[in-house]
Amino acid sequence: MTVPASLLGLLEREPSHGYDLKRDYDQLFGRGKPLPYGQVYATLSRLARDGKVIAAEVEPGAGPERKRYVITEHGVGELEAWLAEPVPAEPSLQSVLFVKVVLALISGRPAETYLDAQRAAHLQRMRELTEVKRSGRTVDALLADHGLFHLEADLRWIDLTAARLGRLAEEVRS
Amino acid sequence: MTETLLRAVGVELAFGATPALRGAAVEVAQGEMLAVMGPSGSGKSTLLHCLAGILVPDAGEIWLGDQRVDALPESARSALRRERFGFVFQFGQLVPELTAEENVALPLLLGGTRRPAATARAREWFAKLGLDGLEGRRSGELSGGQAQRVALARALVVEPDVLFADEPTGALDSLTGEHVMELLTTAAREHGTTVVLVTHEPRVAAYADREVVVRDGRVTSLVPAP
Numbered sequence A: 001m002t003v004p005a006s007l008l009g010l011l012e013r014e015p016s017h018g019y020d021l022k023r024d025y026d027q028l029f030g031r032g033k034p035l036p037y038g039q040v041y042a043t044l045s046r047l048a049r050d051g052k053v054i055a056a057e058v059e060p061g062a063g064p065e066r067k068r069y070v071i072t073e074h075g076v077g078e079l080e081a082w083l084a085e086p087v088p089a090e091p092s093l094q095s096v097l098f099v100k101v102v103l104a105l106i107s108g109r110p111a112e113t114y115l116d117a118q119r120a121a122h123l124q125r126m127r128e129l130t131e132v133k134r135s136g137r138t139v140d141a142l143l144a145d146h147g148l149f150h151l152e153a154d155l156r157w158i159d160l161t162a163a164r165l166g167r168l169a170e171e172v173r174s
Numbered sequence B: 001m002t003e004t005l006l007r008a009v010g011v012e013l014a015f016g017a018t019p020a021l022r023g024a025a026v027e028v029a030q031g032e033m034l035a036v037m038g039p040s041g042s043g044k045s046t047l048l049h050c051l052a053g054i055l056v057p058d059a060g061e062i063w064l065g066d067q068r069v070d071a072l073p074e075s076a077r078s079a080l081r082r083e084r085f086g087f088v089f090q091f092g093q094l095v096p097e098l099t100a101e102e103n104v105a106l107p108l109l110l111g112g113t114r115r116p117a118a119t120a121r122a123r124e125w126f127a128k129l130g131l132d133g134l135e136g137r138r139s140g141e142l143s144g145g146q147a148q149r150v151a152l153a154r155a156l157v158v159e160p161d162v163l164f165a166d167e168p169t170g171a172l173d174s175l176t177g178e179h180v181m182e183l184l185t186t187a188a189r190e191h192g193t194t195v196v197l198v199t200h201e202p203r204v205a206a207y208a209d210r211e212v213v214v215r216d217g218r219v220t221s222l223v224p225a226p
Helices: A002-013 A018-030 A037-049 A073-084 A095-106 A111-135 A138-163 A165-173 B044-051 B074-084 B100-110 B115-128 B144-156 B174-191
Strands: A053-058 A067-071 B004-015 B018-029 B033-037 B059-064 B085-088 B162-166 B194-198 B210-215 B218-221
Touching: A002 A018, A002 A037, A002 A053, A002 A067, A002 A073, A018 A037, A018 A067, A037 A053, A037 A067, A067 A073, A095 A111, A095 A138, A095 A165, A111 A138, A111 A165, A111 B210, A138 A165, B004 B044, B004 B194, B018 B033, B018 B044, B018 B059, B018 B194, B033 B044, B044 B162, B044 B194, B074 B085, B085 B144, B100 B115, B100 B144, B115 B144, B144 B162, B144 B174, B162 B174, B174 B194
Parallel strands: B018 B218, B033 B194, B033 B210, B085 B162, B162 B194
Antiparallel strands: A053 A067, B004 B018, B004 B059, B210 B218
């Protein structure tokens, strides 16, 4: 839903061409993952089919499609509803890592070493995000912070798990 | 390969019957920023104090370049701390009777620099760390973040070879702490200062080039998987 909602949000500012929408999307939300043109036009087609945008007119000119898209009232309503709805507060359970730890303990392998490797990987990513934050714009810094806080939460879980490995081993081996 | 500036080898230290360090070993390269992490009571601050020549280990060696720090008499270690090391701690490091400017100039004055020169050099750091206008304030008149920046200026004014920072953002809120870390990192990189940063906060450690974890008095290096 994020891409359709983002395009609706960008269209609410002003009617735009697919090309401009892609450029603005990449600039604000892309972060190294630019939106493919195919997805822009496929999304716009679906939004038009569902009456959330209309393709105003085809402008003359060479090159790619020159349709200007305009958001409809229905589209604005959809955008408002999406904005107001809280994102599900799903804890990102460390299921894979948890399974690794439990299996390591059951089989007598070095669970703490595995946790340390994960810790190192997390800290490496945090270093990269910190560099993004130090050198980037506020938009980049806020996105980097979001990642940093989540990684930090994971690390706390890793620390607690490392501290409880003895108890966990007793439980899973019994 | 970058040259090792600071090195601990097989360091052991006990407080009474309680062992704090049990064979701790770590190397810090010239210009590197190393984060020392670990749970409370793991020995990370004790390791910093040994590296900085504040504590003398019961066994093992501390080297600064080719100089063996732990073998030096207290007077020589004190001179080393004053001239080649800078320190930032979590709390209460400014002399409350002195103004911010006098606090920053203090290490230079203690090292024999004349007052006008010491004050001029202190003022340069006020500008660098965004402290202009606060020169005349005493520590009680500074916010936590301002006080920590003054402490950072005082640590850096002697242009130390090594900056030791023990939980430097521990008493600050996230945003202020980040500001202090940003300034610390920028200043250290600009001057090629080696930094030993003790912290339990991953977001603070993420400013460092590398981190080690102290557990039960021993040091573990974290090596990311290939």
